[in-house]
Amino acid sequence: MDSVNTKRYINPTFPHLLHGADYNPEQWKDAPEILQEDMRLMRLAEMNEMTVGVFSWAELEKEEGVFDFSFLDDTFDRVEAAGGKLILATPSGARPRWLAQKYPEVLRVNRDGNRAHYGFRHNHCLTSPVYREKVALIDRKLAERYGKRKSLYAWHISNELSGDCYCPLCRQAFIEWCKRTYHNDISELNHAWWTSFWSHRYNDFSQIEPPYADGDLGVCSGLTLSWRRFVTDQTVSFIENEMIPLRQLTPDIPVTTNFMGTFDGLNYSKIAKSLDFISWDSYPEWGVPGGEINEPLAAAFAHEECRSYKHKPFLMMESTPSVVNWRSVCKRKAPGFHLASAVQAVAHGSDSVQYFQFRQGRGGMEKMHGAVVDHFGGPTRTFSEVQQVGHTLRQIDEVCGTESHAEVAVIYDRENAWALQCLDGLQQDKKYLQTVQSYYLPLWKRGITTDIIDRTADLSAYKLVIAPMLYMTDDATADRLDAFVRNGGTLVGTYCTGVVNENDLCHLGGCPGGKLLELFSVRAEECDALYPQERVGVSLGEDVYSAADIVETVWPWKARAIAHYSTGYYEGNAACTVNDIGLGHAYYMAFRDADGSFIEALMRRILAEVGIMPAMPDVTLPEGVVIHERHDDTYRYFFVQCFRTQGAKITLPHPYYDLVSRTYTAALRFLSPGAIVLRERK
């Protein structure tokens, strides 16, 4: 039905959508009846994958050098017997107690300079040679033992990597990093970090310390930015250390680690380069008051970013079938949200729906986290909804590996986020991510496939690039944006663009700095902050809109103003401009839209200009219902997602083939949240 050659599978030996879960049978070693029941329920839920080994180190190596793989052998046997695949995690996310006791260097030192006690997970030094050695050893053992099993689908390095360590080893590694970065020239570093401010000059590299909380944290943004880049690089180095035995022993098994969506503690773009495929853990707050649009929007945004890292399908490695246990209010997914969220993931490029966790633990801090099987163990609403997702995934299995093609890109850049966080001024909360998402909203509503990229990405394939608050712009980025527009692209920039360079030094000579000044052909003179309730009027033709939070006064040069401020002393000043340059156009938004209505109007105009159409143009959708698509050479697949508690009715222009019910239909009806997957021959 579909031509395989256009499809990109994560593991070509198993070209199917995964329906799986994190699985910790080591917690039930004394309960063989439960281990047996697990397999029955796995099949009952139409699941075909289990992720094992996450946090299993103490079970696998009970004492230093004493390995015992019996439970994992048994798990492989049982899952294989049930027809399932396994993703095997390396156990480095949580170290055994004996390891910390014998080698305290493996425990992190916090930003106050104190070494943590044993506890929590994800609390290992990024640098410790002992930790790296011990991790590599057990990874090698795992690869030797399980690398040849046909059921091994992929490797999963550690778990939700994050955080930093301020120990002497990390300090020394950071000093070496600085030497490399600044060409072993302390005066280059002094200039880059602008240490003439507050007498912060370094005499030599040995004086460099991490940004301790009672030291230079918050004082020297050059140091802070460098530290965060170092932490990402050190995390990459840690991952690559883990990959040495895996690459050597299992070169054909793809490797991932699970990201945490828009988490900005690490620069995922750099980490992605080391991985074979992307996976991530998705936990929207379904049902939160006021989140009817924002929650599915934010989830879609993160899905699209995960697909964009490698422009190919990814896995949704974790999600909850029901409820999380770590929010201040842990609301359960109301009926239908589970199917809607599962299909949403696939719509944006996920080739899996996976859960944390298969079976709830009896103890530990996640014992109340939702799971496919709860402490009751019998039939539940949650289990039924998981079965429904299992059935749906089986019916739509042919979408596995199909592609998503974006003509629009939105830039969301981690280093830019860091620079904005370092910015003392304007407003305490810069709202960078929310602002970026507010420009993504009109695209998401229309089902327009959008790449979410960082500022270093290639732009040549896009018609439209939206770069909100691109505060940090190095020359290469400015060049790329400039070339993109001159070659016919349309660019949307905003206030707070082109303020600093890659070292967080302000551009001189006017903002947006360097080449961007000519590209947008406006100079931003004053970027003003408004108090929370303050509003400034904006007029666009006959219509009046509101600015909030941030209002820039700009001086257009060649650009045309298409909207103006209408109140306060800003009155009459340009509020939104467009510059026609080369073959393209550069829009500049000088204010933050108070409610998104101006952005909607602007995007409607721009999408029409550049000729980008909704996924299914002839359908009227109520708020909270969206349609996104994937395709291959033969078919287009439409994923109709309803996030409305009250449901919806939608009339299609003509009948489409419903992959789940295997019937043709033009009238879609949702009684609650849910999803339908349609297919159309191209």
Place this chain on the structure above:
Amino acid sequence: MDSVNTKRYINPTFPHLLHGADYNPEQWKDAPEILQEDMRLMRLAEMNEMTVGVFSWAELEKEEGVFDFSFLDDTFDRVEAAGGKLILATPSGARPRWLAQKYPEVLRVNRDGNRAHYGFRHNHCLTSPVYREKVALIDRKLAERYGKRKSLYAWHISNELSGDCYCPLCRQAFIEWCKRTYHNDISELNHAWWTSFWSHRYNDFSQIEPPYADGDLGVCSGLTLSWRRFVTDQTVSFIENEMIPLRQLTPDIPVTTNFMGTFDGLNYSKIAKSLDFISWDSYPEWGVPGGEINEPLAAAFAHEECRSYKHKPFLMMESTPSVVNWRSVCKRKAPGFHLASAVQAVAHGSDSVQYFQFRQGRGGMEKMHGAVVDHFGGPTRTFSEVQQVGHTLRQIDEVCGTESHAEVAVIYDRENAWALQCLDGLQQDKKYLQTVQSYYLPLWKRGITTDIIDRTADLSAYKLVIAPMLYMTDDATADRLDAFVRNGGTLVGTYCTGVVNENDLCHLGGCPGGKLLELFSVRAEECDALYPQERVGVSLGEDVYSAADIVETVWPWKARAIAHYSTGYYEGNAACTVNDIGLGHAYYMAFRDADGSFIEALMRRILAEVGIMPAMPDVTLPEGVVIHERHDDTYRYFFVQCFRTQGAKITLPHPYYDLVSRTYTAALRFLSPGAIVLRERK
């Protein structure tokens, strides 16, 4: 008039209500005229007791081994001459500076692992052999010197014990505690603490650490629960060390320590067993907006709990005659509140009204705390109100030692509170205490004497037991509840019942777990959390109520649903059920009542069913006026308490004898808050 044999006196040598205060003459050693005036004012206020020695260590032992009891000798002489009794406190609540300087081990180590500097009070290591030795020594000296004085009414160990210590000595004691508790078997501990989660397995007991803030705090609830149990046990051990010389030298002097009401840092039930009688410090926030009912309710609740520990009268060891100094808003008691609060204490079983403090200190952090005598030193409104209480207590002295008989018990269990605090999930604030008190409200309003007990208490004497949110249920508790109902009792349970066992491991097989599943004959499938403003409708007959915070969906088996949800996807699901089993009935409330009106309706029904009557059934009371009772073989005593600022008029069915005015009256009139004590022959 009364038959003595039914009365239970705290100290039979002085069978009278106490009217007393904390007294610190060591602060006024240089002012003999003040010390003399104190005794005049004590008599003027009709006070008959002084509590001395609290925090006096540095005065009594000015250097190591150099004792000087002169001020205390003088104080005993003066108070005796004024006709007063003394309660003598051991001085362990605050150590002298020389002790901390010479033996740093006596200072606590905090949860970050750092040893505190000298300062504050209540900051001694619970384990330090030096501290225990030094405390025992001065206790012995005190017992030797004052044990034979007729005026010595009771011993008061330390003061408001609380807190924990993370020092190496405490760590080692905790390790020993774990060995005893888990039979020296690390695998038993590993199972109980579910250490297979996150690779937290212990190889041996030597690896155990306290729950450091940057260690296992919040990660391993088994550890945290064990630590809190250990802290209570170590506090008991500390108290018992203090009692050795007291028991030996003064076997007839009863011993107490002052509790802090519903404080949950310690398991008071266990501590109570070591004491001869209970005393506590009562500081309601009289006058707080919205507290018109809740504040007297909470005070009554704590009084009833203190009486229930030993089912006999207790002392209200501290209260303020006017104002505290440690709230964000320190509001003074408006006129009348002092009498109302004093009589409230007696109504619930206190045989004293005592104050912190007799005379305000000139300096120190409590210098602005209210006192009987303030810095002015002359007549004040406060002093007048204290005199009024003194007069009232003298008039009603015959109630001393009389009993309170409860047919209803409400379970408020400290270990259950801890388990709920450890619970990551549902809602951040579990509101356990407020929920328990919301079930106590209908009882308090009706003047129904209620025991407040923990989950280990004997239930056989009750007709009705209310056990809200009994999240932690071990087998013994479930057995006791089961037997109680089968033998004819009525039980009320709620959502979040029977979820974990005594180790905080979830019950498998359905909630409420184990025997409770059959007892209530419902299975709670989903326990959902609502956002703060969310409400779910509940219908009971024709009436509609509201659920807030927590809504469980339950599947009744043999139980009958008496209310149902009426909105959302919960619609039609049972919201409240009753199961008739054996000779009794088990009610199950599946939701949190948004405003208490459902609970009021439910309790009205249940009280009628079990035949429990208000203290004075034929009187109509306005909100904020309650009548509670004590009795002996001959008389019933009715304590009419008015907490309404605007006062109230009440008409009794027939005249009662007013013990204070010594007249018969059927028409009670309050112009402000206040209290009247009536007597009726049985």
Place this chain on the structure above:
Amino acid sequence: MDSVNTKRYINPTFPHLLHGADYNPEQWKDAPEILQEDMRLMRLAEMNEMTVGVFSWAELEKEEGVFDFSFLDDTFDRVEAAGGKLILATPSGARPRWLAQKYPEVLRVNRDGNRAHYGFRHNHCLTSPVYREKVALIDRKLAERYGKRKSLYAWHISNELSGDCYCPLCRQAFIEWCKRTYHNDISELNHAWWTSFWSHRYNDFSQIEPPYADGDLGVCSGLTLSWRRFVTDQTVSFIENEMIPLRQLTPDIPVTTNFMGTFDGLNYSKIAKSLDFISWDSYPEWGVPGGEINEPLAAAFAHEECRSYKHKPFLMMESTPSVVNWRSVCKRKAPGFHLASAVQAVAHGSDSVQYFQFRQGRGGMEKMHGAVVDHFGGPTRTFSEVQQVGHTLRQIDEVCGTESHAEVAVIYDRENAWALQCLDGLQQDKKYLQTVQSYYLPLWKRGITTDIIDRTADLSAYKLVIAPMLYMTDDATADRLDAFVRNGGTLVGTYCTGVVNENDLCHLGGCPGGKLLELFSVRAEECDALYPQERVGVSLGEDVYSAADIVETVWPWKARAIAHYSTGYYEGNAACTVNDIGLGHAYYMAFRDADGSFIEALMRRILAEVGIMPAMPDVTLPEGVVIHERHDDTYRYFFVQCFRTQGAKITLPHPYYDLVSRTYTAALRFLSPGAIVLRERK
């Protein structure tokens, strides 16, 4: 035109208003074109001063003992060539990295007892002999090199001194301080600190520790107060160490350090005594919602205080021409606010308008702080407004050195602020400063020149003294207030007056304590706290007002009640009294005015009684417009300040000479905030 002999110049060699800025050319050493442009722009803005050397240490002494003054030489040359004067800062506000690396003792130890890492500014130990030696050395080098340059206008010691250090050196210095203060008699200290409370008795001085956060902080107010006095004294000592070489080598160059307005971390009154003139940094939050009156009021209050320290003109050493970068919302000055705020400063006695900073740095945490020249570097609105101020200052230059004469004083006492902060009781937030300012408001609105003084100041020159919440009163203060009134003065005191003595020990025998009891002739019995929304009525004649936060019940003795409480149980009690005693009058306000209207009525009455007139009595001013004055022997200068965004029209009784426009006018018109300076011959 003016008679010079009545004028008091800061530096008589340059009897002109300064228009200047902090200037950091060391950040631009590699950009000679920028350094050159700076001078062009300085002249363009009519600026005549640059403050240099703040935080330049690492530039001047790149390694220990290796000095390099080339950039500073060059700066002096360039500024002189541009016709400017220089204020030279000593560099002690931020130490070089090599100094901290080699001598860790120079880094502060925080209140937890941990030594900070290198970072931030203002983080040196106050005691370290090494730091003092190194500072004195570089100060000497600066004085040697620049002391003879004619362009040197003044010395500026360090920068915004603040904070404390808990290191062993400071502890030892504190012990010595305690020995001196308490006559080497530990029993005197024990009494003063009331250490009989909580067994806090000291055996000897060696036991004294600073108030560590996990020690005696918040426990012993005697210790805390002593510590804060010590910190001020140690700061004075630090300053005086810096002044040794300056005094020796440049006896004619006046010395200052920049204060931070009403900052209460140090007792500025004591520091002022060591300085030749006062300067301060003024950063009102212009434009904050609700701040239309409060912000200019607070700025005026701080200006008047700075003038009052020495009863002579001061400098406004820092202000922003546009925006700060450290608020949660950094709002830019709307058009006109800059001129209004500049003229406001001069109106209250500033002989300068100076900015932080001249040119924005490219990096560092203040890179977004407003400056005369921004990163653009070309013409901006801000630069135009700076030019307008420059022009205005040049036109009104003759006001330099003129005086301000106050008949009213308001007491705002730092030690009293500390004592109130130490007060556990009443309300958490005592609102001392806001309360003091609420009494200043009626004076400010009327343009009545007011001295802001501490409790030790001489009162003999005033007709009216207002002393709100003078909680701490030693005998000398009480004597001074008593003599002031008996000699014919009018005093206004309030609730919370005369509660403690200079050691924070409560006065015995009634409040307000000691002599004040007779002076006010009322006894304050109960000082009650109200919850935030609570109000108590106050009747004054026919009018009804509202009390909030704090309500005292007082018993007048000889005093007459002029207002009474009208609600609650306070009803009928005196709320405001006046006592005629000797030749004067003592008013006592027993409550906090909820909205200022009672204070306005009271002050109207009192100002009429004492015969104090508005600056320009016959003019009606809209809210937000004020007129203040300075004068010399010949002229009165009226500074009309408009803080209304919407502007204002004002009609004067007759034409005045407008110094800026050089015309006579009686009709003033403001289209936005702004200022006009008028002159009238006496």
